[in-house]
Amino acid sequence: MHPATYDAWNHSSRGSWISHRETKLMLSLLGPVSGASLLDVGAGTGHFTGCFAEHGFQVLGLEPDLDMLQYARNKYSDISFVRGEAENLPFGDLSFDYAAAVTSLCFVSKPEPALKEMWRISKRGILLGLLNRSSLLYLRKAGSGGYKGARWDSVSRVRKWMRLLDPYPARIRWGTAVFFPGGSVIAQTLEHTLPQHLPFGSFLAFYCEKN
Numbered sequence: 001m002h003p004a005t006y007d008a009w010n011h012s013s014r015g016s017w018i019s020h021r022e023t024k025l026m027l028s029l030l031g032p033v034s035g036a037s038l039l040d041v042g043a044g045t046g047h048f049t050g051c052f053a054e055h056g057f058q059v060l061g062l063e064p065d066l067d068m069l070q071y072a073r074n075k076y077s078d079i080s081f082v083r084g085e086a087e088n089l090p091f092g093d094l095s096f097d098y099a100a101a102v103t104s105l106c107f108v109s110k111p112e113p114a115l116k117e118m119w120r121i122s123k124r125g126i127l128l129g130l131l132n133r134s135s136l137l138y139l140r141k142a143g144s145g146g147y148k149g150a151r152w153d154s155v156s157r158v159r160k161w162m163r164l165l166d167p168y169p170a171r172i173r174w175g176t177a178v179f180f181p182g183g184s185v186i187a188q189t190l191e192h193t194l195p196q197h198l199p200f201g202s203f204l205a206f207y208c209e210k211n
Helices: 003-010 013-030 047-054 066-075 111-121 136-141 155-162 185-191
Strands: 037-041 058-063 080-083 096-102 122-131 171-177 203-209
Touching: 003 013, 003 066, 013 047, 013 096, 013 122, 013 171, 013 203, 037 047, 037 111, 047 058, 047 096, 058 066, 066 080, 096 111, 111 122, 111 155, 155 171, 155 203
Parallel strands: 037 058, 037 096, 058 080, 096 122
Antiparallel strands: 122 203, 171 203
């Protein structure tokens, strides 16, 4: 998808609502983070990099695709973006307080090396935003449009990934959001009544914390 097209969707009425729900979930898992440093792995157009910056993080975006990278740099001139691969992060151990990957790992065939790299460079923990296989969105959109080629994950699969991290996380928190991805008024109203620990939201978020 062209960067401008993807970014325009994020700022549409439905896209903005979904983005807001996803960001709110991720921040609720992290807790207070004012001034903490964060590497956004697979930053894409920089949308979530910008969201993290707005909520008090000192952020750096990392993106392998040149077109996406240039778009992000042009749009967010006050944020630094570098080119790099998730599986081989060009940073030393414990370089950032946090590392995050928001739906970017869904397009990495083997996410385990990327997770190990994110764990290596983070002091406090890692944050993942994933596509949830146990969701209405999966039933409606898997394999089509912007979701073509994406992997859809589950709570049990992600927990298996966590066993590969050394040291093993001291705490693991997760939740889901966007239970009714159509984004209608009724969908948005119902969203506020459902607890984030229901495993059926379209967006699956995990936070793994170090000691």
